[in-house]
Amino acid sequence: MMTELSVTASSIRITDVTQDGDILTFAITSQKLNSSGGVCVFRTYEDFDWLQQNLFSQENVPGLQGVIFPPLPPKVPSPLNTASKSLKQLGFLALGHDWQSYCKALEFYLQQVATHPILSQCKALDSFLTKSESPGKQRGRKGILNRLSQAVEGMRKESHKDVDDFFQKQRHKNTNLAALSKVATEKILDVVLTEQKLALACGHFSTCLHLCVNQDDEAAVAFSKICLKLSDIVEAVKRNFEKVANNNIATLGLGLDLEARYEEAEKEMLFRRTCKLIELETVKKNTEKTKANKRDVMEEIQKATEKEFSLISSVAKQEIERFHSSRVTVLRSFLVGWCEKQLDTAKECAKLYSQYLDTCKNLFSE
Amino acid sequence: QLEEDESTDQFELNVAVTNPEKMGDGMNAYMSYKVSTQTTLPMFRNKTFSVRRRFSDFLGLYEKLSAKHSLLGCIIPSPPQKSVVGMTKVKVGKEDSSSAEFVEKRRSALERYLQRVVAHPSLLQDPDVREFLERDELPRAVYTQTLSGPGLLKMINRASDAVNKKTIKMNESDNWFESKLQEVENEEQLLRKLHTAVDSLVNHRKELCSNTAVFSKSVAMLGSVEENSALSRALSQLAEVQDKMEQLHHQQAFSDFFILAELLADYVRLLGAVRCCFEQRMKAWQRLQEAQSTLQRKREAEAKLLWANKPDKLQQAKDDINEWESKVSQYERDFERVTCTVRKEVLRFDKEKTRDFKQHIVKYIESLLHTQHRLVKCWEAFLPEAKAIA
16 A cells, blocks of 8 residues: 655664563654654564565556665574674675664665655554554465565576666676675675784783783883783774774664665666566467467466566666665765774874874883 | 894994895705895904805804803804705705795794894803904804713704703792793793794685685676676776785785784794703702802812811822812802803893884884775775776
8 A cells, every 4th residue: 555654764863772681672763744743653573574575566567576675684593692603694794883884874775765765655664663463463465576486596587688678688797796896895804803802812812911010029010011011002002993893883784785685775776677588478479379269268377477577677777777876875974984984093193102102102212 | 025124222233134045056056145244343343344144154154152151051042943844945946936935934043133132231242252253264163073072962953842840949049030031931832922923814714815815706707797897897906906905915014014924933942042041050950059069078088088087188188179169169150150150141031022022012003004094095086987887
């Protein structure tokens, strides 16, 4: 059912997350469109899933299969606190304190749905964002767009030749981008994990230096002072690594992860269209083969399928153009944000080291 | 490239070890190093001069110095250890970064070793040191010979292994020696821990290097398939920034190693040498004790002879007593001298250690700051590229 969203898309925020056993509950706030009031609701992942399923299974939306659905981040695996399992399943989104990256990704998801020309009109979205009771308990209908349907025959169908040059090119580009952005996300994850290891190693080194404190005699006291000074410096190195890693997580990492998942979403849409194409070609072949008495029926089916296919293709074209311009904007803002943050951190750190250098030179001159 | 580390301003002698060159080939090949000296000391023929030395020459010098000075309670700095693996790579002619790294590590270690030797006032006066620095051709050191007590050399060369503790009971007038030795042993353990911590830091940094390089490649690939030209350019710039950062990480790992890790490793070995000089003192004490008890026995023997009235053997007994009396007073003097030397050496060592660490920490912060400044430049260069995406 089509309704207009009653809150402004840009005001949607995930302001808090609480953990109760294995369940994460997210606090979602937004501003009312026609008044100055705000809304706050509490949702779990189940509710997000309900929303996504509802978006997939909308009826009477022409060419729905041509829509690039904003990707919903995967579910946090339970039990909640197994770091290695989270890392495996969520990749980048598992990092950051208190699920910050994960919340940001969910926030983007909601904003993308809310700004989508077709999807923002889904009633389920408005309910999700404004109704105080959570909708998650109602089991949504599993739409035809369930991801599992792409499993086995995927490989063969994916390489099916297209009838349209534009789409053939698009599928090829998308395959490259999807694969490469996934790899880039994995590689920056490795970088961040090493930075975190370095921070730990610094912490260990600094602790060891504290063990060197000894007040037995004058020489020992002097040596202890040196060790403590070095320990301060190593602590600064540690904090720098932590900040650098956090900057990577919050900006570039998040951005690359979003890009990779969005390319996957585009891939899924293109695949749906390809499947429709195959269906159409199969129907055409069958129509040619049927005996005259059944031909009318087959021709009706063929016409309907043709209509569906052309609707999907036209929605798909619009979606592709919309996606391509928005992704550049999104990547730009992530890259700029990342660079600015890292530059600030680097300058701060240089200042600190410079201060330490001066202090040490003064302290150490006899 | 490490600049020459200058020794203290008080000493008018600077020494550097540079220009490693491979001589000969096959399994007979060896590295020769240039040893350059700059000095105002009158005991040398010239003010600046240089010679070429090989690793075994450095070991030979150490053996000669140990033989002469360790018995006196001096702390003899130890040279870097032999490395069969490292040298074989060099001999075989493997021209890769790991053998270049090995040669640089060794060159730096030999330089630090020499600098510590010449910083020691008594060792500097030793003619063997002078010969090492000045003489054009040095006779090949055959270091399989044990020039001093066999146990001593073994102990010093394997200072990093746990040395068997010879607890010789000494009744001390003040417990300075006992508590100092304990302190030295504790510190050795602590420095080992620190060294392990720094080693781990160095390894992680190297890991960061390779991860950064891999990430850079993945970004470059992304940039090459990207259609939007400004985004594509930004991504290739990003890949270049990451490449620069990889270099910075590599250099910092290098600094971590040479400034901190090697310093700590050197001092672990030096503390081993300090422990050895305490052991020398204990040996001197033991010698004195044994001489005193021998003297006592000789006196008792004389008394017995007097009582048994055997005049012919009496002269022998009296001679024995004289011999051992002079030995006892010799050993007493030795012991006092060793005690005094050890005390002086330890105080000098503590001062040196503090000064050394201070110097290195300042150097380390300077390296951190240098890296950080270059990092800031990298980011500043990238920002306009990111902003130019449209």
